[in-house]
Amino acid sequence: MADAVLRHPHPAAGIRPLAAGDLAAVAAIDRELSGRGRSAYFTRRLEAALRAPDLHVQLAAVEQGTLRGFVLARLLEGEFGRAEAALRLETIGVARAAQEHGVGELLMHALEEAARRRAVRELRTSASWREHAVLRFLDHSGWSLGRNHVFECALAESAWFGPREVPVDAPLAPHDPNDYSASRGNDYETLARDLIDVGVLRAADLQGIVRIDRRLTEHDRSVYLRHALDEALLDSSVRISLAARADGALAGFLMARVDFGDFGRPAPVAVIDTIGVDPMRVGLGFGRALLSQLILNLAALGVERIETVVAPDAWDLLRFFTCAGLHPSERLAFAKHLD
Secondary structure (H helix, E strand, O other): OOOOOEEOOOOOOEEEEOOHHHHHHHHHHHHHHHOOOOHHHHHHHHHHHHHOHHHEEEEEEEEOOEEEEEEEEEEEOOHHHOOOOEEEEEEEEEOHHHOOOOHHHHHHHHHHHHHHHOOOOEEEEEEEOOOHHHHHHHHHOOOEEOOOEEEEEEHHHOOOOHHHOOOOOOOOOOOOOOOOOOOOOOOOOOOHHHHOEEEEOOHHHHHHHHHHHHHHHOOOOHHHHHHHHHHHHHOOOOEEEEEEEEOOEEEEEEEEEEEOOHHHOOOOEEEEEEEEEOHHHOOOOHHHHHHHHHHHHHHHHOOOEEEEEEOOOOHHHHHHHHHOOOEEOOEEEEEEEOO
16 A cells, blocks of 8 residues: 555645545445445455555545545456566546546556556556546546457356356366277266366465466466465455366466456456466366356356456467357456556
8 A cells, every 4th residue: 555645736635545444435435426335345455455455555535634536456466367567456436526626637646656666567457448437537547458358258158157068078188099998978968077176276286376377477476376375265255266186286277356346347247367277288178177167156156247358369268268158348458557
């Protein structure tokens, strides 16, 4: 969080870290703007910032003791295959009575300063192309359309959900060229997740996760992966992380986060931010088993949508998610590079 009060000639407001006592005022502004209450979402975000302050920026714009606006952002350390850090703008709000007075500009300026203090040189966010006021604000603030693609689908639309999932035709295992026996049929309508050992990630899996990730990305992202795993172990209601195992070793992993209201969304959405399969086991169904199990778990939690962000040159991931039923979202990715 920001550790100093920033002041500018306009407006007559100061910036300070958001505090637990601001919750009611923040929820009231959000309700005024959106027409619905999201106090549970803001409670979760404040609690997360208290647990890991280095990963969050949560600021309030205050004038004469009254909270006029707020902004919430989270540090991206390696989500979506990135190697460089970025600050992800999650939500920003200004009371109607304070709009058109530069409060939003002041908050955005403070967010940029907070990013620079962390040696972060890029801001990222997403917004629906139908949210015209948000798009105008981003344009005025110097944001540009990002190069990444947002993919999403409702669970009920996924090719790997419930009755829509097609059983696999044969066991998912490496083919032995010396085995001339007939292939076994699928008499029991076996699904991919039934043939592969899929369970929750454990603290002891960190070394395996880092090993697989380094093989895939050629970068050491152990700090990010450790933070993501720690969060999954600490708060399983926000983080859902899965492991696929073979021969007693980690063969693949998936990390997803349940967003309960980011970007003004009225319903929780599961965001897949990291998925990896050991290159030695690609094509054997481990990725499909992981995503299929995630969808099953999300359905049990009442989460109805999944989303992810994919780089335009990540052809294997684009094909994988497309086969699973995800499609380009109405949400667009935006970025702002800082000097």
